[in-house]
Amino acid sequence: MNALNSITVLVVAFVVVYLEAAWSLPRRVLGCQVDLLPALIVYTALFRDATTLALLAALGGLWFDSFSANPFGVSVLPLFAVGFAIQQLRGLILRDLRYAQFFLGLAASAAVPVFTYVLVRSLGAHPLVGWGSLWHWILMALAGGAATPLLVHLFAWLQRTFKYQRAVETSFRPDREIKRGRA
Amino acid sequence: MFRRPQYIALVAVLVLVVVVLNLPPQTSARLKLWVGTLFLPLFGLATSSQKAAERAGDTVVSRTVLIDQLNQFREENQRLKLLQAENETLRQENERLRSSLNFQRQTPLKVRLARVVSRDPANWWRNLQIDLGARDQLRADMPVVTAEGLVGKIANVGPAHSQVVLVGDPNCRVAAIVSETRDNGIIGPSSSTALNAQIVDLTYLAKNATLKPGQRVVTSGIGGIFPKGLPVGEVVDFRSVGYGLYTEARVKLAVSMNKLEEVWVVVQ
Numbered sequence: 001m002n003a004l005n006s007i008t009v010l011v012v013a014f015v016v017v018y019l020e021a022a023w024s025l026p027r028r029v030l031g032c033q034v035d036l037l038p039a040l041i042v043y044t045a046l047f048r049d050a051t052t053l054a055l056l057a058a059l060g061g062l063w064f065d066s067f068s069a070n071p072f073g074v075s076v077l078p079l080f081a082v083g084f085a086i087q088q089l090r091g092l093i094l095r096d097l098r099y100a101q102f103f104l105g106l107a108a109s110a111a112v113p114v115f116t117y118v119l120v121r122s123l124g125a126h127p128l129v130g131w132g133s134l135w136h137w138i139l140m141a142l143a144g145g146a147a148t149p150l151l152v153h154l155f156a157w158l159q160r161t162f163k164y165q166r167a168v169e170t171s172f173r174p175d176r177e178i179k180r181g182r183a
Numbered sequence: 184m185f186r187r188p189q190y191i192a193l194v195a196v197l198v199l200v201v202v203v204l205n206l207p208p209q210t211s212a213r214l215k216l217w218v219g220t221l222f223l224p225l226f227g228l229a230t231s232s233q234k235a236a237e238r239a240g241d242t243v244v245s246r247t248v249l250i251d252q253l254n255q256f257r258e259e260n261q262r263l264k265l266l267q268a269e270n271e272t273l274r275q276e277n278e279r280l281r282s283s284l285n286f287q288r289q290t291p292l293k294v295r296l297a298r299v300v301s302r303d304p305a306n307w308w309r310n311l312q313i314d315l316g317a318r319d320q321l322r323a324d325m326p327v328v329t330a331e332g333l334v335g336k337i338a339n340v341g342p343a344h345s346q347v348v349l350v351g352d353p354n355c356r357v358a359a360i361v362s363e364t365r366d367n368g369i370i371g372p373s374s375s376t377a378l379n380a381q382i383v384d385l386t387y388l389a390k391n392a393t394l395k396p397g398q399r400v401v402t403s404g405i406g407g408i409f410p411k412g413l414p415v416g417e418v419v420d421f422r423s424v425g426y427g428l429y430t431e432a433r434v435k436l437a438v439s440m441n442k443l444e445e446v447w448v449v450v451q
Binding site: 076 | 354
């Protein structure tokens with residue numbers, strides 16, 4: 001079941017990256033593309049193991065960079081760093097609460113682009129950033145925050161649907177049956 | 184402090200990042216294109232489902248609409264035939280004058296139609312990918328255009344798809360000229376805003392350049408990548424920069440970059 005969980009998370013990441021590249025409706029409506037990988041990282045850090053987190057950060061980052069003019073592999077570290085920090089603290093986080101999920105998604109979606117931008121600049125590239133990017137950043141953070149509880153809900157539903165359900169045992173025990181009436 | 188699996192994951196990711204970021208640029212570009220090809224089945228699926236939807240739509244178009252369209256096309260065809268005859272006369276006259284002046288013959292552009300399949304998911308680059316690649320004889324630095332004007336140039340070429348860097352991206356500089364005043368400059372990303380993909384800067388214009396809003400900007404042909412005379416856009420406004428050493432103009436691009444679905448690659 002663990003392997004299936006990891007595969008499900010990776011498949012969702014694959015589809016998310018594809019949609020971010022191929023689906024330009026958010027770009028037309030909002031003026032920028034929203035990134036749902038940080039929200040997925042938050043879900044994985046809160047509810048999955050370290051291996052899944054590392055796989056998601058590595059593959060998700062590489063897939064994302066394959067469509068982008070970013071230096072190849074630059075998105076891996078910011079995704080993993082944010083997920084790793086959350087996973088270290090997850091014992092202290094009320095992870096089942098919707099607002100906790102929202103704020104974690106918001107913070108992660110705000111932190112990942114900033115960290116990526118610093119890395120891209122440190123590698124000598126000069127991305128197009130101005131005051132308008134602040135608007136993009138706010139939108140991306142809000143979208144990531146809103147997407148996190150939805151992703152948690154989606155994966156919980158997938159688990160309920162596909163996980164083996166334990167058979168409910170009856171509380172009836174014949175040896176404790178009170179015999180009434182005449183023998 | 185760390186539990187063992189988390190420690191291993193941390194080390195593995197760090198090693199991966201260090202290795203990938205230190206690959207030679209060519210290997211890194213090739214790896215990037217190879218990873219991109221993993222998404223080809225999804226692109227294929229999207230294209231075929233779109234075509235199926237279009238076919239389904241075609242079956243329900245009424246006969247009246249089709250007849251109306253046919254009449255419109257007939258009318259347009261007649262108009263184009265007249266225009267073609269007129270153009271043929273002009274072409275012959277042009278050739279005659281060129282030969283009398285010993286002007287070099289201007290070769291027509293040889294183009295290939297490509298479909299836009301994806302865009303850069305990072306908001307700080309202006310890139311897109313098209314469905315033509317090395318197997319379609321595409322090479323890096325080939326200009327990409329639409330009927331409205333210049334779109335950009337090919338940056339990287341994969342086997343079945345290529346990355347196009349758009350005008351306005353920091354990696355795409357275009358030598359351009361103001362059509363009316365013949366002032367030369369360089370088209371680059373706009374310094375004023377990252378919000379509007381339609382606005383770029385025309386920099387390094389002469390300090391005494393006589394600009395007016397609405398003047399047309401076309402490629403100058405300097406640099407050898409873009410053919411001369413491709414429309415780029417029109418001047419929105421201008422200002423003196425560099426302590427009055429030169430003039431900078433904001434240019435509204437002729438092509439709507441956010442609405443691109445098909446483009447032409449200039450292969451010759």
